[in-house]
Amino acid sequence: MDDLYRDYILEHYRRPHNFGVLEAPTASYEGSNPLCGDRITMMLRLEDGVVRDVAFTGRGCAISQASASLLTDEIKGKTVEEVERMTPDDLLDLIGIEISPARLKCALLSLDTVAHALADDAAEQAEADGSASGAGSASGASSASGASSA
Amino acid sequence: MDDLYRDYILEHYRRPHNFGVLEAPTASYEGSNPLCGDRITMMLRLEDGVVRDVAFTGRGCAISQASASLLTDEIKGKTVEEVERMTPDDLLDLIGIEISPARLKCALLSLDTVAHALADDAAEQAEADGSASGAGSASGASSASGASSA
Amino acid sequence: MADLAATRAATRLDPHRLRTDFPILSTANRFGKPLVYLDSAATSLKPLAVIEAVDGYNREYSSNIHRGIYELAERATGAYEAARAKTARLINAPEPAEIVFVRNATEAINLVAYSWGRRNIGRGDTIVLTEMEHHANLVPWQLLVQEKDGDLEFVPVSDDGLLQLDVYEVLLHLRPKLVAFTHASNMLGTINPVRHMVEMAHAAGALVLIDGAQAVPHMPVDVQELGADFYVFSGHKMLGPTGSGALWARRELLEAMPPFMAGGDMIREVHLRRSDWNEIPYKFEAGTPDIAAEIGMGAAADYLLDLGLDAVRDHERELTRYALEVLPREVPGIELYGPAAEHRGGVVSFNLPGIHPHDVAQILDRSGICIRAGHHCTMPLHERFDLAASARASFNVYTIPEEIDALAIGLREVVRVFDR
Amino acid sequence: MADLAATRAATRLDPHRLRTDFPILSTANRFGKPLVYLDSAATSLKPLAVIEAVDGYNREYSSNIHRGIYELAERATGAYEAARAKTARLINAPEPAEIVFVRNATEAINLVAYSWGRRNIGRGDTIVLTEMEHHANLVPWQLLVQEKDGDLEFVPVSDDGLLQLDVYEVLLHLRPKLVAFTHASNMLGTINPVRHMVEMAHAAGALVLIDGAQAVPHMPVDVQELGADFYVFSGHKMLGPTGSGALWARRELLEAMPPFMAGGDMIREVHLRRSDWNEIPYKFEAGTPDIAAEIGMGAAADYLLDLGLDAVRDHERELTRYALEVLPREVPGIELYGPAAEHRGGVVSFNLPGIHPHDVAQILDRSGICIRAGHHCTMPLHERFDLAASARASFNVYTIPEEIDALAIGLREVVRVFDR
Numbered sequence A, B: 001m002d003d004l005y006r007d008y009i010l011e012h013y014r015r016p017h018n019f020g021v022l023e024a025p026t027a028s029y030e031g032s033n034p035l036c037g038d039r040i041t042m043m044l045r046l047e048d049g050v051v052r053d054v055a056f057t058g059r060g061c062a063i064s065q066a067s068a069s070l071l072t073d074e075i076k077g078k079t080v081e082e083v084e085r086m087t088p089d090d091l092l093d094l095i096g097i098e099i100s101p102a103r104l105k106c107a108l109l110s111l112d113t114v115a116h117a118l119a120d121d122a123a124e125q126a127e128a129d130g131s132a133s134g135a136g137s138a139s140g141a142s143s144a145s146g147a148s149s150a
Numbered sequence C, D: 001m002a003d004l005a006a007t008r009a010a011t012r013l014d015p016h017r018l019r020t021d022f023p024i025l026s027t028a029n030r031f032g033k034p035l036v037y038l039d040s041a042a043t044s045l046k047p048l049a050v051i052e053a054v055d056g057y058n059r060e061y062s063s064n065i066h067r068g069i070y071e072l073a074e075r076a077t078g079a080y081e082a083a084r085a086k087t088a089r090l091i092n093a094p095e096p097a098e099i100v101f102v103r104n105a106t107e108a109i110n111l112v113a114y115s116w117g118r119r120n121i122g123r124g125d126t127i128v129l130t131e132m133e134h135h136a137n138l139v140p141w142q143l144l145v146q147e148k149d150g151d152l153e154f155v156p157v158s159d160d161g162l163l164q165l166d167v168y169e170v171l172l173h174l175r176p177k178l179v180a181f182t183h184a185s186n187m188l189g190t191i192n193p194v195r196h197m198v199e200m201a202h203a204a205g206a207l208v209l210i211d212g213a214q215a216v217p218h219m220p221v222d223v224q225e226l227g228a229d230f231y232v233f234s235g236h237k238m239l240g241p242t243g244s245g246a247l248w249a250r251r252e253l254l255e256a257m258p259p260f261m262a263g264g265d266m267i268r269e270v271h272l273r274r275s276d277w278n279e280i281p282y283k284f285e286a287g288t289p290d291i292a293a294e295i296g297m298g299a300a301a302d303y304l305l306d307l308g309l310d311a312v313r314d315h316e317r318e319l320t321r322y323a324l325e326v327l328p329r330e331v332p333g334i335e336l337y338g339p340a341a342e343h344r345g346g347v348v349s350f351n352l353p354g355i356h357p358h359d360v361a362q363i364l365d366r367s368g369i370c371i372r373a374g375h376h377c378t379m380p381l382h383e384r385f386d387l388a389a390s391a392r393a394s395f396n397v398y399t400i401p402e403e404i405d406a407l408a409i410g411l412r413e414v415v416r417v418f419d420r
């Protein structure tokens, strides 16, 4: 009956993969969808342009939680460029169920939050590179946390 | 065919009675109906509580001009109290044609303006009486001119 | 005694019968399920009388008002002003001229904040609100006190969803210039003791704005008896069209207030560098108003007055009592918010443990059941109860107990989906 | 060549045929006279497509938007956002998100005056307007410069009803912050050289607001080609419902502007003492919008696009040319205002010597002919021409030459009544 609430979606919702806090992430971002009260923090450890590890915390509906669970599985081990190239459609394919317009923001919150985390990291890198010498360590934890613009 | 534009209405419009400037009025007021551009100045000479003379100037539609013409005929010689007691219905009876809601303001502008002139005069009298001695001449021309609140 | 009971019975609502007045109630969703509409607090359905009032204007006499000297324009002007008189009657306003037509309750509150507020609230002045306000009765005041360097204070809400009047009393010692609160909460359902609260505010020298968006559709409202200074509501929540709404305020207040928006109709005379204003209510109705919608609101006011607002209130209180009894019994674990049926309108907010309200709403939709999920434009109230979101069922004159049964069955299905 | 001519002929309007789309055109007045509606500049009649779009929402899927997770709400949200896309297409806006739905052109201008104006106009800053503005594009700026101690300057109008661009040039040397003018005059009919005027304003560093209330319904409008910064119009003048309208502005401008009204939907997060804003256009649409009316405006946009705005303009230019030829010939002594048909929209204002326009309108009403009499919300323009008032006939897609003939006959009757 319920296309949306397939077993594997509920499975990911009940026991999300990569749920928890990542020690010393190099990039992180807190995204939110105030309309639903969904709120999720994505933490990534990037090394040599590759997503070495990823985890998330937060609360939300089955769609947003399952989406985060599936997405984190997907991007672990991928290069940053590969992740940056991911489109909403890629994520929707991954989720594999039909999402109505009203739930699109729930489904895409995870990807949106990852994108923000990566963008912030890139901005900091650029700044660190630009500000030449000094304590310009590009590997300092970028725990940029803020509101997503989604 | 035209209930509104009876001969006597047009007659009053073309040759309004009491049209012109009154020398040394004791009360006067400029009323206007900005929506139509109607604008009329009512001038009265009051003596011992009686309207000794009255005249008006201004421009407006047939209804407002005929109304002013008929009204000035009517109030000449009446006591101020009698004039103050006149209601919109009295004036509409005088005009004798059926006025649609949209034209009511045109029809009543003359009465409204007379009422303002009398009210201003009364206020000045009261002030003059109140301010005791001095040059408190109650017969100075009250040329209170301003916008009607209609 | 028997006679009295008979009269009373005669004035009861027959919701099954009046449902035929609402064409949408005979539609079905994409799965062929009949509509179970439990989102009336967001917007109400519209009876034929309202639909046809709008359609009649659009089809037969659509023309502009106030400035036309031809039959159509006179008919439109007549209908528009008649709607104002009907709206005045609905809340027993002393005169129709005190009714300003606006798009919705939100615009009415913004009008007061801009026009009255910017002139009367200054540095250090306090406005008292409550923790249960809809964003519409909160954010405009935030903007105002930010601009004017004033202060906001909030009457807290108790665990059972009531305003803490003892704190209100203390806050009034701050001598606020304005107190603004909702007549009925759109999340908890709480009906506030507004008459008493107005008295207290007046005794402290404050003016009072009441947000009646959730009250006018559901109970008798008499602004003169309440003694309020400003009262606002939306047409679309009281069986009327979107785009209609009203601000009521006492004549002296409206006359002293500067205009909000400027343009045609609200002026008396315009020169290149100065203008003066038309009389009330036109001073506040700049430009071509939503003639069709306000005429529709007039028809809605008539419809409600014909039903009788006492009967409406009785009907909805019974529904609420029924829901508060059925839901906890039939849906194990359901968490309900808000006070007892006696103190609340037809609004029941709840959560199912471990299931996000969005998922609840989505699964109910399959069965044709429409409820709301989210923060219902009351984020601070949700924070107060430490909720990220809630689900809400809300009722109106056309709601029947069978729909509450359907909701209970639907919620069991939701639990089943998540438990499987 | 023949082919081209055929195509051109094929895209011409057939006003007689499309009149059947307007149910009101088959009504008659209290004397049984068929409707001759010549007051389209005040508000337009509505075609079935619009009437039914409104009625369909009210009957079949009336529900609130944006926040509902059920079928009705998704349908309503879809229709509302589709209307935004259609409205964007009508004026070739780069993206639908740049269309803010408002009640009417008046609200759109007030929105800009409050939100952009209060932040960007300061002491001594100049705003350039023209003498031919509707009060809607004059009084909001008067209020703004009064508050901020700024200045207004006015481009004068020549005797033949054209803006004096040489003076405009000089006024631009004052380096105004904003220039605001009407695309087409609702009294003279003048279509202003807006593209050129925008270029001149931009060269002088000013932003430009164009009041398109009398343009959008009648000719192709392309905001990108015009290069405007703000463009406003009303739905009810473009065959749409009352209560609908739009502000278009460039994304960067809208994003930088603070909110106008505050409440539900325009926020992202609300706390008791601070809030932040939703993305555009929602930041400017506080509260429940006029869903039904905006959906109706979308249908009107489609209707106009289907007719083809070039064909609409051609039709109305021909009508105007015909009127300017017939009226002076058939109605001795008639005084006409405004420029030649080439430079004007379907608006013809006039006076009969010695007869007040109210009387003209009243007598025409007996024959079922609807025209406007008064100052048409352009008092300063009437002062400029030393007129207390004028009569105005205005056209739309459904207007036919026979109605201009009827007007001429009616006006001769008016003269007869007054001369008898």
Ligand SMILES: Cc1ncc(COP(=O)(O)O)c(C=O)c1O
Pocket: C264, C286, C287, C288, C289, D041, D042, D104, D105, D106, D107, D134, D136, D137, D182, D184, D185, D186, D211, D213, D214, D234, D236, D377
């Ligand atoms: C040129 C112009 N601007 C603005 C307006 C105001 O339109 P609305 O009353 O729909 O806000 C009008 C309508 O009369 C107009 O003709």
Ligand SMILES: Cc1ncc(COP(=O)(O)O)c(C=O)c1O
Pocket: C041, C042, C104, C105, C106, C107, C134, C136, C137, C182, C184, C185, C186, C211, C213, C214, C234, C236, C377, D263, D264, D286, D287, D288, D289
């Ligand atoms: C208590 C309360 N106030 C104000 C509003 C705002 O109503 P509208 O969106 O019609 O302006 C609502 C509607 O959600 C409400 O429930």
